[in-house]
Amino acid sequence: MHRNQYLYEYLKENSNNMTEEWYGNIDKLNTAGVYASNDPGVIRALKKQNHDFHLHFIELFNKGEQEFFQDFEPWIIEIASDFEHINTPIQYVIREFKNVRNQYFEYIRRFVQMNPGITRGEVDLWYDVILKEMDEVILRFVEATYRYSQNVLKAQQETINELSAPVISLSNHQGLLPLIGDIDTSRAKMILENTLRQCAKRDIHHLFVDLSGVVMIDTMVAHQIFQLLNALKLIGVKTTLSGIRPEIAQTAVQLGLSFKDNEIRTNLAQALEQK
Template identity: 50%
Template sequence: MHRNKEVHTFLLSKARQLTDEWYESLDKSATSGVYSSTDPKVIEKLKKQNFDFHGVLCNVFAEDRETFSKNIDEWVLNLANDKEHLNTPTHHILKEFMRVRNQYLDFIKEFADSHSDDGIFNQFNLWSKVIIEAFDRVMLRFVELQSEVVEQQLQNQQEIINELSSPVISLNAETALLPLVGNIDPSRAELILENALEQCVDMEVSQLFIDLSGVVLIDTMVAHQIFQLIDALQLIGVKPILSGLRPEIAQTAVQLGLNFEHLTITSTLSQALTIKNNEI
């Protein structure tokens, strides 16, 4: 049985010493991110995170496996979401976990050396194995959870970029402009369709200029979605005027059999705006 009240109490009593010795031995010049910070608030928070970790980790000798794993995951998730640790190379973080693990192994040896009970050697090996397995779990869960956090952040950033890269810009009470720039993949094209329709309804525009001069290349699926947008705009009473249609895109549209019959198309946006001014 690896649970042991004496070992738990002994390690818990060393928590402050563990934190102080760890930070003092930290080579600030050989690390980056949170470990090399000179900001007093960052340093204080880092030490608290380390100290709190000991309060959780020591319980490997006091709690059942399920409870211990749950509490460890909560601590790891907080660390994985921490801004300073997100800006720290993962290999530096794992290195510090391994240094702290060595601290624990040294204290386990100190505890074992202070006892001369029969079988203490076997107990020492068991306790050391428990510590190593606990740290292996912590490091694995940290990498897993931080990867999830980073992936979610990237996804959120991409959604923001997509939204900002397809804004409907109001020109006056009745007209608006949708300038499209850069590469357009199917997911972005779908987002453009949804956002443009919603924004046109919210802005109550009757005419939308769609400028494609900033789009270099699109595939057949994307071209089809853009012309779906044009059809949808007409269904909700918004007149689309297309400008900047490159030859490659026009060729793709023709190959798809898309109908240009009732669509106003100009070479440039300035020509499209001139048409509107002349109508006024």
């Protein structure tokens, strides 16, 4: 049997011990997140994750690099999206990766003491492999964490966008867009994109746009609202405006924007009476 295989078997036999030793050596006074938890359920899950790590990592002495990482990838993605690890500062997660790496060096030293015939060259080769592959695991973990956080941010932004322009479905293919608060250029753009998408998705033929909750509006935003009305017209959606404040009307006049093709009502109650 090749010595790599002997080392593989040795590490596999000691994988449970490695997990217990690792957890016992965590500096719980100078860490945070999952590593500082006193919750028995969290601790059990953490130990299982660490043991699963060992069962994957020791395969570097038993498999080719491509197959090794192909099998390892699900574990990396799982930890990168794990609630407890997400809520742990990443520097502490990286520190524990390094502690586990040093633990492997210690176990190789123990293995060498049990097998005096092992050469220095073999030990150096094992050290190099562990360094190289652990660095790659850490890099892939950071990349997976970044991808997960970006996906979460994207989902949150989509939710914010929808809340910024909540198209409420009414009966008979009608909908309501109540605009509230300050509208800057960025929010106006989101309102335009989200409203068109929601109207098409919900098969809305007539949209009531209420501006009574809009406090301030500048010339650029007034122009964006006018663009929204024109875009809705292009996709076959009729619009009724309500709650236009005097300052908004004045801004529209100054810009030369005409709402003559849109129904206008003083307030939302009047607008909805025509339903």
